[in-house]
Amino acid sequence: MAERSFKAEVEHLRKGDGDVFTGEGILAITKALLENGVGYVGGYQGAPISHLMDVLADAEELMGELGVRFEANASEAAAAAMLAASVHYPIRGAVTFKGPVGVNVASDALANLCSSGVNGGALVIVGEDYGEGSSIMQERSHGFAMKSQFWMLDPRPNLPSITKAVKDGFELSEASNTPVMLMVRIRSCHVTGSFATRDNVSPPLTVKDAIANPQSDFNRVVLPPMSYMHEQDKIKNRWPAAEKFITENKLNEVFGPEKAKLGIVVQGGMYNGLIRALQRLGLADVFGKTEVPIYCLNVTYPIVRDEFDAFCEGKDHVMIVEEGQPDHIEQQLGSYLYKAGRSLKLYGKDVLPMAGEYTGQVLLDGVTAFLKSAAPDMLPGQVRAPNMEAPAIPDLSETVPIRPPGFCTGCPERPIFAGMKLVEQELGKHQITGDIGCHLFGSLPPFEIGGATMGYGLGPAANAAFDGGGERRAISMLGDGGFWHNGLSSSIGNMVFNKSDNVVVIVDNYYSAATGGQDVLSSRAQNDTKSTGNPIQAALKGVGVEWIRQIDHTYDVGHVRDTVREALTTDFKGPKVIVASSECMLNKQRREKPIRNKAIKEGRRVDVPRFGVDSDVCTGDHACIRLSGCPSLSLKRLDDPLRDDPIAHIDQTCVGCGNCGEVADAAVLCPSFYRADVVHNPSGFENWRAGLRSKIIGWLQTRRDGKRLRLEGAMQ
Amino acid sequence: MNMVLPQKTPDARVGQIIKLVVMAVGGQGGGVLTGWIEAVARAQGFTCQATSVAGVSQRTGATVYYVEMMEAADESPVYALAPSAGDVDILIASEMMEVGRSIIRGFVTPDRTVLIGSTHRALAVSEKMAPGDGIADADEVVAAAEIAAQQLILADMDRLAVDQGSVISSSLFGALAGSGALPFPREAFEDAIRASGKGVEASLRAFNAGFDAAVNGVVEEDVETVVAQPALQGPAAEMQTWETLIGRAKVLPAPVQQMALAGLTKVVDFQDCAYGATYLDRLDAVIARDSAAQDWQLGATAAKYIANAMAYDDIIRVADLKTRAPRLDRIRQEMGAKETNLVELTEFFHPRAEEVASLMPARMGAKWEANPKRMALLNRLFGKGRRLRTHTLRAFLMLHFLGGLKGYRMKTRRHEVEVAHLESWLSESLGMVEHDYALAVEMLKNRRLVKGYSDTHARGLTKFGTVMGAVSLLKGREDAAAWMSRLREAALQDPEGKALEGALRTVRSFV
Incomplete structure (x- = not known):
């Protein structure tokens, strides 16, 4: 079950002609797919496109009614490969994953797909994870479009434009026999707004109908000599066909006055940011009516040369707003201008920064710099000669601490890293690689375990140079998501084959947790449409791993520590794999809390554990925090003049996972922690026993208090 | 360059776009708050656009939500997808350092920004890890906020919400309504909460608390008057001796007195009045070498640290503290246990040979400590994690017994x-x-x-x-x-x- 349910919103996908849809970008995209007769959809989750997969999963029933096949693919490569259905059959298909890391994984399949060419419209919806909030290396997906030759749509970030791009994308794909990538940026995925809906359309040919009548054509197979012909076909037929379609259907837009000496070329996705900069300069009104001509590239690849030439006609200054590097578009346009022998001055990565997100301020500065050079008189007086000095606001950059993401309260991965930290204190530092997933937070303070991440499922593969062994074994992390995505073959199989002597810790939290709690093969959840419950150990055994240790309760820090120590010190030669399994707490709470509350209401006995710290026992050395970092384990200052340092404190968000107590025990920290189990609806016997105990304990306490001085009241 | 068009001043309607930022810590319900704001705007005839950044930043990292809205017109306005420095009308920060971060990022400017912030702290890992006091200085942030914001509403929105059994998104939403920064009536905000249909009553109570805080400000409880000075209690005879000790402390130089009283209370609570007298003797010796010319700094410092040194953390003290009568009530309250609930306690002890040896009579303890073999034996016998269920008699009796060893304490190796x-x-x-x-x-x-x-x-x-x-x-x-x-x-x-x-x-x- 995914972290976020779209069951309620999915009902909006049934809207038809004359209705208006209001909601989030990803839902709008799903709706547009259904309106455009898509025959099959698939993909792989990952921010910022995870929710699109969740929406598709939640919409499976509706898609079933329409005859649309939904596949939760094993990886981005698998998703891209699925588009093969559109090679021979006139069926529209769409897959989704994140860019550029997902595109990296998919690139082999995409390259083959592009070579073969498509008959039915093939759409790859990519959530471009770039800029603030991104969780990956900062690169662009654009280069893949250039090398494999598929077309790239980058629509203006509003719902009508994005949904239109879905329609345009399918049609462009079919008109040019080329797959099309629809790129949506982080914020466009989650942008809210409205658009007029149309009726959903069943695919003219469903995949079910298609396999009843199989087709093949060896001309489409990527083998010589056909592959040479594919290359020629791309250039001679598909590209011109695409240009023709783009021009005739006006996929790109031109705004502003027809005649002007200057203009701006912008990626569709950057349009709103550019307009805001112009609005702030008084050069565009609130509805986007601009004084500066804008050529908006809703198709960023290919660039239609005729359109660009026409836009440049009569202009002396043209600026390009292209986010990220390399400056693919700017290079292309520059080359066009140079070859045409034009003297027009081209601006871009000179007035705008080469790298980094084009935020509002960056765009305002860039456009201002462009206008200062190209048309200084257009700038408002204030910009030309600012007369008001901004008030000095104290610099807080030294005060405010950074807040990187970390493990959630009660996360089952925290005790794994606590255990590893304890082994590190015992045996010294080891070579450790991380992997993609929540467990990568283990490389941050307070644990600082792991120093590299090479890709999803590639943790152990990233330690392959050390597979030959040495004085200390190398350790690599791998998540259950990464394991099934790629890790089983590329990492584990690789280790077995190369007789590695290293250690792998597989963090099994029952979900693809970092991307939002989607099910994977080894998930424990009952899933009506997927096969879950396939144990990781069975797969490990299957590829020949002999040393396997299963930990079923990761909160047992001592057990984790001992198991890791054993793996590092055993005489056994060969890969040693520890599968550390406990359910993702975020998902567990979501599942269990409502059940628990219901049980309490119904009068059934429920035991709710939570941890606490005796503030008079805690000395404020924070050793527990250095082995935990749990959000609910925090500090508080005591109102006691004798105390210098704040003491540990557990707030009411504690879910009673047990990590605190286990760590205090395993690391021999201190006796400050206690677990309090609040028993709701205790049985009669329990009440009687508690009453008896309390009587005896009370008598003992009163007796002792009768003989001594003791603190009462505020001192806690 | 030849002029293309006459110089323009910004479209007045651009100024009508209300730009609102929510800066939250992952897991605080920033998404819910943003959803409510959108709902109220749309219901009031505005067009509205919200964006957010999901992904791993949800996991306790800093998260930004952004909303733009404007009265609906025939055409659709072009809204930006991210906030710009110097171009934000309302900033809601759900934690004190996020208030600071919003100021650093330039989202709060004196010409226009209404800043609604919660003063509570969700400490960053870097603040918590330091063995000393690594907590960032919130006062600096308050000072900066006072300069940076046009209108400033600061309150512990977390407490306001938690007190009402709700979460911070509700109280912040109330503060937003109360701030008057959005041109919508209070009922419209409340309707948005009602329409969401989840935990409505608690949310509305927290909303009300936030609203009041924005309108009336929060009366900060005077900590000094609320917290009663810890006092010692006990049998009459002991109390008499105690009074004499207090008398001794009260004649100490004024700057030393308060600390000496706190210290005295601590050591007597730790042991007994005789021990308190020893404390005062030690302090007297220090004061004899101190002088008013130095403002009695030496004496005041000694009063604090001698007490801390004398009230060391041994097993006896921990056992005593864990078995005192008020503890269970305190825990019950902290855990929010109701009358009908039972509370069961588990303590986590992990004694080592060192602790066991330190509890032996001084000479014997020293001998054992010096002998690795004996220490290894102790570790084998005692050195393992023990979970004591102190609501049960067996565990309680054991700790009660250990806690009662005060009379013997002065003879231990540890002492x-x-x-x-x-x-x-x-x-x-x-x-x-x-x-x-x-x-x-x-x-x-x-x-x-x-x-x-x-x-x-x-x-x-x-x-x-x-x-x-x-x-x-x-x-x-x-x-x-x-x-x-x-x-x-x-x-x-x-x-x-x-x-x-x-x-x-x-x-x-x-x-």
Whole structure:
């Protein structure tokens, strides 16, 4: 079950002609797919496109009614490969994953797909994870479009434009026999707004109908000599066909006055940011009516040369707003201008920064710099000669601490890293690689375990140079998501084959947790449409791993520590794999809390554990925090003049996972922690026993208090 | 360059776009809050666009939500997808350092921004990890907010919400309504909560609390008056002796008195009145070497740290504290247990041979400690994690018995070690008074480094030794006291003592 349910919103996908849809970008995209007769959809989750997969999963029933096949693919490569259905059959298909890391994984399949060419419209919806909030290396997906030759749509970030791009994308794909990538940026995925809906359309040919009548054509197979012909076909037929379609259907837009000496070329996705900069300069009104001509590239690849030439006609200054590097578009346009022998001055990565997100301020500065050079008189007086000095606001950059993401309260991965930290204190530092997933937070303070991440499922593969062994074994992390995505073959199989002597810790939290709690093969959840419950150990055994240790309760820090120590010190030669399994707490709470509350209401006995710290026992050395970092384990200052340092404190968000107590025990920290189990609806016997105990304990306490001085009241 | 068009002033309608930022910590319900804001805007005939950044930043990291809205017109306005510095009308920050972050990012400007912030702290890992006090200074942020914001609403929105059984998104939404920054009536906001249909009643109560805080401000409870001074209670005869001790403390120089009373209370609570008298004797000896000319700094510092040193954390103290009567009530309250609930307690103990030996009679303990074989035996017998279920009689009786060993405590090995340590620290520090008063005060303060249990305690002792050892390097220097203080602060920065090592290297470089 995914972290976020779209069951309620999915009902909006049934809207038809004359209705208006209001909601989030990803839902709008799903709706547009259904309106455009898509025959099959698939993909792989990952921010910022995870929710699109969740929406598709939640919409499976509706898609079933329409005859649309939904596949939760094993990886981005698998998703891209699925588009093969559109090679021979006139069926529209769409897959989704994140860019550029997902595109990296998919690139082999995409390259083959592009070579073969498509008959039915093939759409790859990519959530471009770039800029603030991104969780990956900062690169662009654009280069893949250039090398494999598929077309790239980058629509203006509003719902009508994005949904239109879905329609345009399918049609462009079919008109040019080329797959099309629809790129949506982080914020466009989650942008809210409205658009007029149309009726959903069943695919003219469903995949079910298609396999009843199989087709093949060896001309489409990527083998010589056909592959040479594919290359020629791309250039001679598909590209011109695409240009023709783009021009005739006006996929790109031109705004502003027809005649002007200057203009701006912008990626569709950057349009709103550019307009805001112009609005702030008084050069565009609130509805986007601009004084500066804008050529908006809703198709960023290919660039239609005729359109660009026409836009440049009569202009002396043209600026390009292209986010990220390399400056693919700017290079292309520059080359066009140079070859045409034009003297027009081209601006871009000179007035705008080469790298980094084009935020509002960056765009305002860039456009201002462009206008200062190209048309200084257009700038408002204030910009030309600012007369008001901004008030000095104290610099807080030294005060405010950074807040990187970390493990959630009660996360089952925290005790794994606590255990590893304890082994590190015992045996010294080891070579450790991380992997993609929540467990990568283990490389941050307070644990600082792991120093590299090479890709999803590639943790152990990233330690392959050390597979030959040495004085200390190398350790690599791998998540259950990464394991099934790629890790089983590329990492584990690789280790077995190369007789590695290293250690792998597989963090099994029952979900693809970092991307939002989607099910994977080894998930424990009952899933009506997927096969879950396939144990990781069975797969490990299957590829020949002999040393396997299963930990079923990761909160047992001592057990984790001992198991890791054993793996590092055993005489056994060969890969040693520890599968550390406990359910993702975020998902567990979501599942269990409502059940628990219901049980309490119904009068059934429920035991709710939570941890606490005796503030008079805690000395404020924070050793527990250095082995935990749990959000609910925090500090508080005591109102006691004798105390210098704040003491540990557990707030009411504690879910009673047990990590605190286990760590205090395993690391021999201190006796400050206690677990309090609040028993709701205790049985009669329990009440009687508690009453008896309390009587005896009370008598003992009163007796002792009768003989001594003791603190009462505020001192806690 | 030839002019293309006449110079323009911004479209007045651009100014009508209301730009609102929510800066939250992942998991605080920033998404819910943003959803409510959108709902109220749309219901009031505005067009509205919201964006957010999901992904791993949800996992306790800082998260930004952005909303733009405007009265609906025939055409669709072009909204930006991210906030710009200097271009934000309303900023809602759900935590004090996020208030600070919003100011750093330039989202709060004096010409336009209504800043609604929660003063509570969700500490960052870097703040919590330091062995000393790494908590960021919230006052600096408040000071900056007062300059940066056009209108400032600061309150502990988390407490306001939690007190009502809700979460911070509700109280912040109430504060937004109360701020008057959005042109919508209060009922419209409440309708948005009702329409969401989840935990409506609690949300509305928290909304109300937030609304009030925005309108009337929050009356900060005066901490001094609310918290009663901890007082000792007990049998009449003991109380009489106690009064005499208080009498002794009350004739101490004024700057020492308050700390001496707190210290006295602590040591008597730890042991008994006789022990309290010893405390005062020790303090008297210090004060005899102090003077009003120095504002009795030495005495006041000694009053604090002698008490801390005398009330060391041994098994007897922990067992006593864990079995006292008010504890269970305090825990029940903290856990929000109702009358009908039972509360069961589990304590986590992990004694080592060291703790067991330290509980032996002094001579015997010393002998055992010196013998690795015997220590190994103790570790085999006792050295394992023990979970004591102190609501059960067996575990309670065991701790109650240990907690009652006060009479025997003065004979234990631990006491002998602690006294020796205290005496040497005190005499070393006081030996410095005549040479360098300020340095002597700093040496007393070094006692702060001794804390924690087992390994942590041992590490603290090592650091204490290292810092005290630096006296020989610093002695005679004019800035000796300042350096001693710096070394101590460095020792409190990280557990391994890396910062301390660095600071020491600097010290060595100039001697």
